[in-house]
Amino acid sequence: MARLELRPRLQHPAAWWLWGLGLATAASRTTNPVLLLLVVGVCVVVVAERHDPATVNPLPAFLVIGAVIVVFRIVMTALLGNGFVGQTVVVTLPSVPLPDWAASVRIGGTVTLESLLYAAYDALRLAAVLACLGAANALASPRRLLRYLPATLYDVGTAVVVGLTFAPQLLTDARDVRAARTLRGRDGRGVREMARLTVPVLETAFERSLGLAASMESRGYGRSVRSTTTSRRAATGLALAGLVGVLAGLYGLLDSSAGGVLGLPVLVLGALLAGSSLVVGASRDPRSGHRRDRWTWTATTTVLAGAVPAAVLVIASAGGWPGVVPSQQAQLPEVPLLAVLAVLVSATPAWFTPRPREVAP
Amino acid sequence: MMTGRRVIPLRWPAAVAVGVVGIVGLVAFTWPFFVTADVARDHGNDAPWLFAVLLGLLAVVCLAEVTAGRLDAKTIAVLGVAAAAGGGLRLLSAGTAGLEPMFFVVIVAGRVLGPGVGFVSGALAVTTGALLTGGVGPWLPFQMICAGGIGLGAGLLPVRAGSRVERWALAAYALVTGLVFGLFMNLWFWPFLGTGAPTGMGFVPGAPLQDNLAHYGLFYLATSLGWDLPRGVLNAVLVLVAGPALLRVFRRGARRAAFGVPVVFAPAPGRDAAPHREPAEPHDEPPVVPLHDAEHPR
Amino acid sequence: MITFEHVSVQYADAPAPSLHDVTLEIPEGELVLVVGPTGSGKSTLLRTINGLVPHFSGGTLTGRVAVDGLDTAEHRPRDLATVVGLVEQNPSSTFVTDVVEDEVAYGMETMGLDSTTIRRRVEETLDLFGLTPLRARSLRTLSGGQQQRVAIAALFAAGPRVLVLDEPTSALDPVAAEEVLASLHRIVHDLGVTVVLAEHRLERVVHHADRVVLVEEGRVSELLDPAEAMLRSHIYPPVVGLSRLVGWSPTPLSIRDARRKASSLREALGASAPRPVADLRVIGPADAVDLTGVRVSRGGRVVLDGVDLTVARGSVTTLMGRNGAGKSTLLGAVAAQHRLSGGRVRVGAAGIDPHGRSARERVRTVGLVPQQPELLLYAESVAAECAAADDDFGAPSGTARALLERISGGVDPSVHPRDLSEGQRLELALAVILAGSPEVLLLDEPTRGLDYGAKKRLGEVLTGLAAQGTTVLLATHDVELAAEVADRVVILADGEIVTDGPAREVLASSPAFAPQVTKVLLPQTWLTVAEVAGALARIA
Structure with a gap:
């Protein structure tokens, strides 16, 4: 019997994030409720099958937020209407008269099925995108991605890691300080009391941070990041050139009179230049690293499984396939079969990827 | 204050x-007001995503530029505390619909440790909270970008440290930034709503600036002010009280970190060499590997 | 291996140097113990070894420190990481990652070692420190002793030839401390690593040391033989105290050596029965604390299970037991810090239910000094803290300040509470709580990080309070303190009371909780050096 002491073998986090982004792209291209619900369903199934039980699962929170968005949008549409005028009147609410300066706004009045459906579909699209992001968060904790930051961001990444380690301790301290406050006869309620609590909590955090800094320093922190004056100057130059390129590209893109054709290429070039400054600025010894995640065939296949629905739906929306943007009729919208199949493909990683192993608590 | 406004x-x-x-951030938020109808119609759906990717990249490049070779273990630890405090507050307030007391910590950090730390700790606090x-x-x-800007601005506020005015100036700053933050964050998805926005509050591509501004103003009043005002007030009250x-x-904390x-290093008395003084931010060329702060000016 | 040549250290804003003209040569493969009271410059001495002083702390270092031939003036701490490892006092604050294995690998990753080397050394180190079963555990779920072992392992993995440890066992219970010391013993004896160690709890470490260095007010002795050093030192463990009293030579450092010499002392004492040094206190009726069937669950786990306990007015009772046995929770239940899931608590002569009262009313009857006294402290100076305490408890102004004067030997009122030594911080927290003049005083693990001087003062304060009728209930690992002050000892295990009786009876009969003097003189049941001294004086 194997002891429960081994590290779980997890799939490369980037694979899950690329998969999630692919699915999110697919969802953002359609307002068909059947397809969108299918996307949400895929997220739920994959997370249920491959979520690492040792970590918190953020997907339910994302689903709740999505549901709230849908309800909120429907209620707002019923009360305030939207730019979509329909024929099928569901109910007529009492109308509130408004002063002249707000004449373009209406409150109450007739509520049509079409405008409600429009709002619901649109909100559902946002909810589905949220579900994809929630699934990515749940399948590969983004803090695992911090290991893959370029060397230029190594320091910043470490600060985030430190922050992530400190934050739960801070909350524990806050609870303890609040309990200690009652030992001095205070109940710890009210803004002033809350403000009082922050002082010992932060004092403790600073003391801890100094201990940590000393320990990092004496453990050789920062020895393996190599950068020279030349490389740093080159990085600064690239970054500034890239930023200027991005600005110029944006201007070209948004102001069509200034030659919109050149806008996008310049923008992309600028972004590439700026991005390359991250790589040029410093380098780390590439051999160093303990137990990096390995990129396996399942990782590649997972990314592909996410890319399939993205590709199909981008083509579908560009080609104007029926049912991708459904009409707001009181009937089930037409469902493009190929799109359904493509979304279903993205559910396959739930079975062929490695299952995270249980870890002893 | 001897501590580093220059950390x-x-x-x-x-x-x-x-x-x-x-x-770029400003453009990312305000472009709907400036572009022509065609551009807006063509890109209304993509623009928020494009800007998300673009700003993500630029924010990271910017962080790298601000921090390049300037973070030692102490600075990282202090930034870690600020990020943890901000992120922790975010965790606490997750249930309270955008009542983010986080800005309060970012403002204080920027105020004490300068605009550079303010920017980085703002950006990192948001990241930590999200993670x-x-x-x-x-x-x-x-x-x-928004939180970084708030921290940066707090560091640049022209008030003398420790004066009576400082407290009120920071409280006002917290109130204003709380409101402005909401004003901008809503702009990100407002054009995206298109015709989905409530009647008379939607983005009309190509409409005159004042029309769209008026629409947006109404939209903000109807949907967002209810959250942003309490947030601004909460942060301002926190600044006043705490x-x-x-x-x-x-x-x-900054003093104890001895920035x-x-x-x-001085030779023992009785020897003749002159004392060897080191710059506070290290150091000399180490023999083992070239280091990223090796070329610091003496 | 480590050379100090005329080293003095002065911090930037300090009025006086922290180290004076230290010249010392520590040879390879020795375990050197640094002995000195709080604030004597021990930590500064340790931190000069890898250059944290002055590279990290700022300040001026005169003279020269070299490790393995490398001068700290020319090498920063990070460059010395492969030569010197420094373990800080509180391991949990030095962790960068959150999993045991990652933490052990972290140092080597930052140094840029290649991944196969890292992998091999991680496995070797995990085995060496017995951490393999814990490798995938989150660091926050480990016990204090396990955390300390991970901290040492994480430094050791990078392969330094010198390990420097600042009070590695001060905050640990005896069992955990033994685990840590066994690991250290192993790397010194099997692998020839040089270890420099500072520790307050000499009774735990002095018999492991090859050499001892005494530090007092920034002045450092040469390398001494441990037995000789213990004769000269101002602070020493009880077994050395006994030896000094009787005049044994050479000074025994372990219980075993002392027992070999103790037969004549046992004979001399044979006739007289042990008697407490202090006069017997007036102990009142058993109504100060009354627990009936108390059950407490925390995080879904039953921590206290049906505890019945009554404590007499004006007595001192010590709660002992392993970490996690429920000692702190019991105190928390009495002070209404934890909700009861069953049973009842009555406190004070009036039989008040602390759980049914507001915090303001409760503090008049029961006061608790928590494990981390700094959690109680908010103000920016000692004086302001005392004033705030008077205000909190509605006491006449100056009460807390007067109490502090009485408890401590003078604390500068303008100092920030966080800048006080641990002993002074505890005294301040105690003064704050006593400003409410509670009938029952609870202390949770008060001797953490205290040196012998501070511990002795605490013992006197508690004895004095009990003499005035305050009931004292304290949870501690410190058997010597228990031997000093307790009337009664209650031992908890797994949330239940397993032993309850007069201090002498319980302490003398328990192998884990017997004080050093008792262990030396068994089967006689003497608890402290002072008792033996009193008996010898009577015989003479």
Whole structure:
């Protein structure tokens, strides 16, 4: 019997994030409720099958937020209407008269099925995108991605890691300080009391941070990041050139009179230049690293499984396939079969990827 | 105050980078008001995503420029505390619909440790909060830029440290930034709503600036002010009540970290060599590997 | 291996140097113990070894420190990481990652070692420190002793030839401390690593040391033989105290050596029965604390299970037991810090239910000094803290300040509470709580990080309070303190009371909780050096 002491073998986090982004792209291209619900369903199934039980699962929170968005949008549409005028009147609410300066706004009045459906579909699209992001968060904790930051961001990444380690301790301290406050006869309620609590909590955090800094320093922190004056100057130059390129590209893109054709290429070039400054600025010894995640065939296949629905739906929306943007009729919208199949493909990683192993608590 | 307003000095390339990213950020938020109808119709759906990717990249480049070679273990640890405090508050307030007391910490950090640290700790506090709650998404770059800007601005406020005015100025700053943050964050998805927005509050491509501004104003009043006002007020009240104490805690923390305290090695008395003084921010060329701060000016 | 040549250290804003003209040569492969009271410059001495002083702390270092031939003036701490490892006092604050294995690998990753080397050394180190079963555990779920072992392992993995440890066992219970010391013993004896160690709890470490260095007010002795050093030192463990009293030579450092010499002392004492040094206290009726069937669950786990306990007015009772046995929770239940899931608590002569009262009313009857006294402290100076305490408890102004004067030997009122030594911080927290003049005083693990001087003062304060009728209930690992002050000892295990009786009876009969003097003189049941001294004086 194997002891429960081994590290779980997890799939490369980037694979899950690329998969999630692919699915999110697919969802953002359609307002068909059947397809969108299918996307949400895929997220739920994959997370249920491959979520690492040792970590918190953020997907339910994302689903709740999505549901709230849908309800909120429907209620707002019923009360305030939207730019979509329909024929099928569901109910007529009492109308509130408004002063002249707000004449373009209406409150109450007739509520049509079409405008409600429009709002619901649109909100559902946002909810589905949220579900994809929630699934990515749940399948590969983004803090695992911090290991893959370029060397230029190594320091910043470490600060985030430190922050992530400190934050739960801070909350524990806050609870303890609040309990200690009652030992001095205070109940710890009210803004002033809350403000009082922050002082010992932060004092403790600073003391801890100094201990940590000393320990990092004496453990050789920062020895393996190599950068020279030349490389740093080159990085600064690239970054500034890239930023200027991005600005110029944006201007070209948004102001069509200034030659919109050149806008996008310049923008992309600028972004590439700026991005390359991250790589040029410093380098780390590439051999160093303990137990990096390995990129396996399942990782590649997972990314592909996410890319399939993205590709199909981008083509579908560009080609104007029926049912991708459904009409707001009181009937089930037409469902493009190929799109359904493509979304279903993205559910396959739930079975062929490695299952995270249980870890002893 | 002996402590480092220069814990992370903003050199000119970094300042330019922050400036440019600020402009791109401003464009990312306000473009619907300036573009022609065609552009808006063609890109209304893609623009928020494009800007999310673009700003994500630029925010990271900007962070790299501001911090390049300037973070030692102490600065990282202090930034870690600020990020943890911000992120932790975010975790606490996750249930309270955007009542983010996080800005309060960012403002204090920027105030005490200078605009450079303010920017970085703002961006990192948002990131930490997102990583803690598993809330990484396209909104993150926008929030990073906004929170970073708030910290940067707090560091640049022209008030004398420790004066009576400081407290009120910071409270006012917290109130205003709380409101402005909401004003901008909503702009990110407002054009995206298109015809989905409530009647008379939607984005009309190509309409005159004042029309769209008026629509947006109404939209903001109807949907967002209810959250942003309490947030601004909460942050302002927190600054008023806890600000002075917290400023002192941060200043004490910075003092104890001994930023900028000189490091001196002297030979034992009786020998003749002159004392060997080191710059506070290290150091000399180490023999083992070339280091990223090796070329620091003496 | 480590050379100090005329080293003095002065911090930037300090009025006086922290180290004076230290010249010392520590040879390879020795375990050197640094002995000195709080604030004597021990930590500064340790931190000069890898250059944290002055590279990290700022300040001026005169003279020269070299490790393995490398001068700290020319090498920063990070460059010395492969030569010197420094373990800080509180391991949990030095962790960068959150999993045991990652933490052990972290140092080597930052140094840029290649991944196969890292992998091999991680496995070797995990085995060496017995951490393999814990490798995938989150660091926050480990016990204090396990955390300390991980901290040492994480430094050791990078392969330094010198390990420097600042009070590695001060905050640990005896069992955990033994685990840590066994690991250290192993790397010194099997692998020839040089270890420099500072520790307050000499009774735990002095018999492991090859050499001892005494530090007092920034002045450092040469390398001494441990037995000789213990004759000169101002602070020493009880077994050395006994030896000094009787005049044994050479000074025994372990219980075993002392027992070999103790037969004549046992004979001399044979006739007289042990008697407490202090006069017997007036102990009142058993109504100060009354627990009936108390059950407490925390995080879904039953921590206290049906505890019945009554404590007499004006007595001192010590709660002992392993970490996690429920000692702190019991105190928390009495002070209404934890909700009861069953049973009842009555406190004070009036039989008040602390759970049914507001915090303001409760503090008049029961006061608790928590494990981390700094959690109680908010103000920016000792004086302001005392004033705030008077205000909190509605006491006449100056009460807390007067109490502090009485408890401590003078604390500068303008100092920030966080800058006090641990002993002074505890005294301040105690003064704050006593400003409410509670009938029952609870202390949770008060001797953490206290040196012998501070511990002795605490013992006197508690004895004095009990003499005035305050009931004292304290949870501690410190058997010597228990031997000093307790009337009664209650031992908890797994949330239940397993032993309850007069201090002498319980302490003398328990192998784990017997004080050093008792262990030396068994089967006689003497608890402290002072008792033996009193008996010898009577015989003479």
